[in-house]
Amino acid sequence: MPNPLVVTALGGIAVTYVFLWALLYLTQDGKEPPVVSSSIPFISPILGMVRWSMDFYPHMRERHRDLPIYTLRIPGARLYVINSLDLIPVVQRQWRTLLFPPIQAKAAQAAMGASKEALAILKHDMITEHGFVHGMVKTTLPTMSGPSLNVLNAKTSEVFEEALRQFAAPTTVNLFEWIGKQIIESSTISRFYKTLCADISVSKYHPALMFIMLDILPQNIFFGAAVQGREQLIKSFAKYYADGSYKQGSAYIQQLIAHCIDHKIPGDDIPKFLVGTVFNNVANTVPTAFWLVYHIFSDAVVREECRKEVSQAVQNQDGTSTIDLNFLLTSCPTLLSTYQEVFRYHGMANSVRVVSENHMLDNRYLLKKGGLVMISARAQHSNPAIWGEDVHQFQHKRFVKQESSEEQRLNPVAFRGFGGGTTLCPGRHFATAEILMLATMILLRFHVRPAKDASWARPSTAKSSQAEAMEQPDVDIEVEFVPRSEASGKTWQKQKLGSI
Numbered sequence: 001m002p003n004p005l006v007v008t009a010l011g012g013i014a015v016t017y018v019f020l021w022a023l024l025y026l027t028q029d030g031k032e033p034p035v036v037s038s039s040i041p042f043i044s045p046i047l048g049m050v051r052w053s054m055d056f057y058p059h060m061r062e063r064h065r066d067l068p069i070y071t072l073r074i075p076g077a078r079l080y081v082i083n084s085l086d087l088i089p090v091v092q093r094q095w096r097t098l099l100f101p102p103i104q105a106k107a108a109q110a111a112m113g114a115s116k117e118a119l120a121i122l123k124h125d126m127i128t129e130h131g132f133v134h135g136m137v138k139t140t141l142p143t144m145s146g147p148s149l150n151v152l153n154a155k156t157s158e159v160f161e162e163a164l165r166q167f168a169a170p171t172t173v174n175l176f177e178w179i180g181k182q183i184i185e186s187s188t189i190s191r192f193y194k195t196l197c198a199d200i201s202v203s204k205y206h207p208a209l210m211f212i213m214l215d216i217l218p219q220n221i222f223f224g225a226a227v228q229g230r231e232q233l234i235k236s237f238a239k240y241y242a243d244g245s246y247k248q249g250s251a252y253i254q255q256l257i258a259h260c261i262d263h264k265i266p267g268d269d270i271p272k273f274l275v276g277t278v279f280n281n282v283a284n285t286v287p288t289a290f291w292l293v294y295h296i297f298s299d300a301v302v303r304e305e306c307r308k309e310v311s312q313a314v315q316n317q318d319g320t321s322t323i324d325l326n327f328l329l330t331s332c333p334t335l336l337s338t339y340q341e342v343f344r345y346h347g348m349a350n351s352v353r354v355v356s357e358n359h360m361l362d363n364r365y366l367l368k369k370g371g372l373v374m375i376s377a378r379a380q381h382s383n384p385a386i387w388g389e390d391v392h393q394f395q396h397k398r399f400v401k402q403e404s405s406e407e408q409r410l411n412p413v414a415f416r417g418f419g420g421g422t423t424l425c426p427g428r429h430f431a432t433a434e435i436l437m438l439a440t441m442i443l444l445r446f447h448v449r450p451a452k453d454a455s456w457a458r459p460s461t462a463k464s465s466q467a468e469a470m471e472q473p474d475v476d477i478e479v480e481f482v483p484r485s486e487a488s489g490k491t492w493q494k495q496k497l498g499s500i
């Protein structure tokens, strides 16, 4: 005789299952993109996300190659995921309906603890340049290129120069940690003209960011150390703001603060926004610089090819050597290709947009108000139909080939290292100059090899925070910097800079 408890439990499961199916299909419009991953309605996508982690969207792209776009239903949200390359520009053109600012407002609230008043200002007008968010990008954009960028770059190269001068004798460091320190220092010195944050506070906060952004668990209870790190940073920036030091900061910081003041952002929130820009500035630059240095030095072929190119960027005069940044950016195809391949291979940006009103995408797919649209860089970057059968290998010359061969010419939309459309990263010129400068200075002046007991084995990235656009290594690599005899005895001058 069957156990009545088992029968009741099975009956309960069956009724719940039927109820979830009915709920899913009654609330799904036939014109919406097809629902997938619904074997257990509302739950299967979550199980898939847990199982596949950052490979979830590439996995789904493989399973549903025939679908240009599909719907995932999870509790409380419908996610419209873009599979097809052709739909990406269509989504990007609808930036007034498929909005990015709500995501930025969410980040300001969950990650930076912005006040209700500040959030109301951020959310007031999310469409035009009169609103805070779009206005901020417009106001600060000119400070991220041309002469302002040159000033940022000059300060950055001074920080790197000072750091590398410490390696007069062979020195062992943890590579990711060391690069992190230099980028945090260079980003703050070049923007704020001051060392404002102990890198320890940033590294305490950063690993928790992804969970903090989900905004499900109380921050103080579950992420105490991280929140403490953030508060320390905010204090230090509050002093910088209150004593008027920012008036001597970079054009970028002055414009940003002027914009906050114009929009009447409360004084207590401005330091939070400043800390937010530090995270924005360093979060992806650090892993990108790490992977570039890693891929260059862990492969003798890449290293020698890049070194040969960047050696030609050096101008020697009276014992002084100067690196021409413009040369790096225009005449070092292997270095630039390696840099781009780092983004393709390690990039994992998830561009999320909020559907602000019911919308027929491409006149074909109904996107319902309140839904989220997702473009996964990883899904595009790992697609063999775009990149070829060697898509899963790091090919440092991939982009040199793309440039030179007509038939293989790459659709630029497929490369999402810095996003695309109206939200294409405005900091990309600065990040690029900073990362290439650091890699070049190291290439020219040092041998970098694994320290005793270490190796160039590629670190896993499974624990990467998916709030970021780049994979982060799970473990660090201990390396030794050994000065090259060819470069010793020279005085290295500030880089010769030019507008990008």
Ligand code: HEM
Pocket: 100, 137, 144, 280, 281, 282, 284, 285, 288, 349, 350, 351, 352, 416, 417, 418, 419, 420, 422, 423, 424, 425, 426, 427, 428, 430, 431, 469, 470
């Ligand atoms: C290697 C380093 C960097 C990477 C990989 C990166 C990546 C990205 C990506 C993928 C987006 C698009 C997000 C989306 O559409 O959902 C973006 C936007 C943005 N990035 Fe970066 N970024 C980097 C460095 C920087 C730096 C140094 C700054 C500092 C100025 C910066 C500021 C921004 C801002 C303000 C936006 C939003 C633009 C808007 O709202 O229109 N990024 N970045």
